[in-house]
Amino acid sequence: MAGIRTYSNTSSTREGLNTVGKEALISMLKKMVLARRFEEKVEDLYLRMALISGPCHLYLGMEAVAAGVSEALTRDDYVLATYRGHGHAVVRGVPLERIFAELMGRELGTCKGLGGSMHAATWKDANLLLATAIVGSNIPIAAGVGLAIKKKKEEKIVACFFGDGAVNSGAFNEGLNLASIWKVPVLYVCENNQYAMSLPVSMGFSTSIAERASSYGCATYVVDGNDPLSVYTAAKEARELCRRNEGPCFIEARTYRLKGHGIYDKALYRPEEEVKSWTSKEPIENFRRRLVEEGIITQQEYDEIEREAAERISEAVSRARASKYLDFSSLYNLVYP
Amino acid sequence: MAGIRTYSNTSSTREGLNTVGKEALISMLKKMVLARRFEEKVEDLYLRMALISGPCHLYLGMEAVAAGVSEALTRDDYVLATYRGHGHAVVRGVPLERIFAELMGRELGTCKGLGGSMHAATWKDANLLLATAIVGSNIPIAAGVGLAIKKKKEEKIVACFFGDGAVNSGAFNEGLNLASIWKVPVLYVCENNQYAMSLPVSMGFSTSIAERASSYGCATYVVDGNDPLSVYTAAKEARELCRRNEGPCFIEARTYRLKGHGIYDKALYRPEEEVKSWTSKEPIENFRRRLVEEGIITQQEYDEIEREAAERISEAVSRARASKYLDFSSLYNLVYP
Amino acid sequence: MRELTYMEAIREAISQAMERDERIFLLGEDIGAYGGAFGVTKGLLEKFGRERVIDTPISEAAITGAAVGASIVGMKPIAEIMYMDFLPIAMDQLVTHAAKLHFMSGGQLKPSFILRTQYSLGRAHGAQHSEFLPSWFLQAPGLKVVAPSTPYDAKGLMNSCIKEGAPVLFIECAMLYRTKGEVPEEYYEVPIGKAEVRRNGTDITIVALSRMVWEALAAAEKLSAKGIEAEVIDVRTVQPIDRETIVSSVKKTGRLLYTSDEMATGSFGAEIAAIAMEHAFEYLKAPFTRVCAPDIPVPFSPPLEKEYMPNGEKVYEAALKIYNF
Amino acid sequence: MRELTYMEAIREAISQAMERDERIFLLGEDIGAYGGAFGVTKGLLEKFGRERVIDTPISEAAITGAAVGASIVGMKPIAEIMYMDFLPIAMDQLVTHAAKLHFMSGGQLKPSFILRTQYSLGRAHGAQHSEFLPSWFLQAPGLKVVAPSTPYDAKGLMNSCIKEGAPVLFIECAMLYRTKGEVPEEYYEVPIGKAEVRRNGTDITIVALSRMVWEALAAAEKLSAKGIEAEVIDVRTVQPIDRETIVSSVKKTGRLLYTSDEMATGSFGAEIAAIAMEHAFEYLKAPFTRVCAPDIPVPFSPPLEKEYMPNGEKVYEAALKIYNF
Ligand SMILES: Cc1ncc(C[n+]2csc(CCOP(=O)(O)OP(=O)(O)O)c2C)c(N)n1
Ligand SMILES: Cc1ncc(C[n+]2csc(CCOP(=O)(O)OP(=O)(O)O)c2C)c(N)n1
Ligand SMILES: [Mg+2]
């Protein structure tokens, strides 16, 4: 379809890697590793330790999307996330103990324990404005944030993450259209992980997500969502378009969740072949290999990244566990500002 | 955009006119005249006689759309209309006194006087299923009707009318997508009269309506909505696609309302130039001239059409005026079936 | 004092606020060149320009969502939903987001905007354009809800809503747009959450909302002629409820009548009854009664609609009945 | 008799109905291969195929709208909205269309379908996934609304809903899905609009809805040990309300307590209070009281949620208090 740009395999060539500096490459790798290990710890805390309960949607396998987009953003840019938001929170630099504590429902949590996993990615200090549990609902909210940025003539954009499933919500049409007629600096990032819960994209759509998005006239990208560099390249370009008042822009990042929709979902509705094929495209191992192959980092350096991630996570968990629950009486004061 | 078919000026050539029989041409002309004179009478009953009150949205100037589509449908096909539905009711053959009586709130009305102008185009006997006053809401309802047709393996389609404004409702995205993944026989007809109340299409959209529609993968037509033959040609073709399980289809009919949004609206937000230019494209006079020019009807025959329309309308008004109001107590029995 | 209509009072409050506060902007359908479906925003586009008076497409959910979004980063939107009947389309954004975000973010987010809407019962608009549905929002703590009945309150409450830190649903009444009353030109506030005793009385408490305040006052005059003194409370704010004013009046009069343009069952009046029964039980001398619309959708037909609607006469009859219980 | 869980009872009713009635089909999110987010529709795809068990995209408004559309031309859809918190998205189709079309078409249209949904309070789901909002629909005459508390009622009410000519909102309770009870295999109906007295008593009427019926019964046992006999009414149908059963019980006991998982203010209980005050005023011996959730959004944190929720202990305390009034 006219006007849809594609980025894939950007990290697969030396040339591709050279388009960004070493620093950004390593930063993305670090973010991905941290997000991955974070979620693995969450699984453990949930299933084995029973320290977390309620709905819990892991970001496993989708790390390249958050890492690539986040690398292209500035600290001042806003981010709107979803119930599958731990990854966004981690890459955005939210203190890990805050996220863990939120999942455990403790006062130290990003939302004082009132939000839980689905809303953990809410942290104003990192301009992570909200994490919604209502599919599609952050799309019009992002249009409003974008409008505010434009009105205040700030040098920011807002990145709004949602899944393939959100594209079929009413909010998508209303929100994307408002953003497009207002020409506001919103970067819509659709994490197309091939499924909305159990519904494969092939059953939910009769065309492609990018086609639907580009019919609003916004610059639209289809990127390999398992390659952080492809994501980064598109996001960087899109951010610039947004800042030149050519927003909103739209990225369809094609990726896959390594596990079920929620922590208990065994995802039996997915064909084995498909799972196998996507697993081989798993983002972290591939990116690590490329960076090592090209001598951008050494294996030792990589091991150090892993070690540091493990250490930070383990410390964060301890701090989270040490936190108390909010006193019930204080809830009454939180209903109204 | 790929896959969008266009029909315009079909009546402007002899060849175009020949594509349909004389009977269909005259039938469309008659429908248009009747719909026009009907609305003129409504205006009179409302403004001069004070026999009608409440919101009242006239179909003046848009008659070619309803006439062209209706000519392409069978009696068994379903139709879903809107608050601007008098025209649809008239061309669909709803007894005129029923429509008038509805506008007057009388028991003889299509909805026993409970609906009023905005719901007058509800008449099951003509398979005119409903007229909604909530912009966009009939789009998902039509998907459901289409699904039922498909399930029952009936030889029908459902035509669903709405305005340009409806395209930006959430219901549009959800409904059009369901219809398109279900491949159900729905003919969506967008009456693009250039304004949603006071909002020009240019302000409500950053691309075209047809582009938005075709991104769902349905066969999409852009037609001159002031030429009944262009409308008819597209509708006929679309109906066949629907019947061959290639539905839903979408027609964007470009037309114009000759007057305001509602009966009191002076439409001062429209540039004079624009109004003038569209007025010269007014559908009935142009179509009459073409049919007379090509000898398909004589001026006398046309005068007879006018006379007959006037007579039917005047009789219908008398019958409507003679009708009583429903007894209030009977309302309690109408809440539940 | 200078008189304004209810509509002019709202417009003046908005206009003056926009002059003093750059963060305020308007968004909604046909609020610009058209001046709003009812004329409330007439002239504001000319005065403040397209940047601050934004005509939107027909996208009630996104209008509300955009207001949420703009407000959490510091703007102050005043959004309009043309008819209260269209609020269901915006319900998710209003109830599941605007109302809850402050709480569920542990206080981090402060959505703070005004959603203006109106109800049109009494204007032959039929079932899809006449609803008055304030009671829904009782189940949406985090939101504030007001429904003024006078031009004075319309301006004063609008001023308070603009100052308010929580999202507010501001419910206007189309039948009141042309009613006149004294309205100061200078800034003043009518507090959210404070009911107003419009008439003092000792024999029966009439709690009324929006248009029915006027009808209740008319009924009170007739009752007075019979020696029955009704206390008429204009409850004004639906959320948070001014329980004190209501309860203390009921303690005084021992009788309670609720009237509004809602359908009776599940109305705000049900909550008022529950409050009285929870907090003034021992004082009650007669059954509670409601003078509302019946539990049926609104009929279009003008004479049927007239019969459908509550009015002063019906309030009078019902009040007499419980007085004589 | 054979025992089934609440979830199995619903599934069996649907499955048996689909066997006998070709017009019935299911639509909703993840109801097919996934078996429904809670497993209610497990196995139905395998049994009835894709044509009759339709997995939809995330389009709550259109799911509901499509059910309206299919039903007005003779099909009988059973649609699912995964969480009651998502109903706001479908609110326009449900309240402004499904509920009203019969009336406003002068009786021509007969939307007749079931919208199944559930509420998840008590499962650490937080503010956007825990709401129980039955009272909204009191302002939507034309719709029927049920909320069964037992497996027996779940099947019997589902059967009645399928026979029903009006659209019905069928509200399940996730906390009850695994509770067991006797359920006949053969067809039977539990009438819509009929409350069930679960326990006879003379001292206080406890009107309970959904999950809280069980907690109310537990409280009643404790009260009984103190010599207080509570009559526990499982109101079951929210609309139309079985006023008779409630009023005659209140006339007998003179005391009324309402309990449910709703937030107190604006709950169905408010309407129950109003009904008692309108129709059984002279019989009341004590203030009405509600044992509901407080008027705050649902906190995620499990210990806070636990404190937030009503339970048998709270019912017991409140009942004692009004008994000793
Ligand atoms: C409006 C709404 N409908 C349904 C749900 C239940 N639900 C939660 S996540 C989900 C699937 C979302 O899929 P997608 O948007 O692709 O995101 P993903 O989970 O794959 O990241 C569903 C159906 C919801 N939270 N909100
Ligand atoms: C959901 C909704 N929002 C707003 C309105 C008020 N309204 C009625 S018609 C209309 C304009 C509709 O424009 P369009 O769809 O282009 O149809 P047209 O009136 O031009 O035929 C508006 C805003 C409504 N009826 N429903
Ligand atoms: Mg997905």
Ligand SMILES: [Mg+2]
């Ligand atoms: Mg239009």
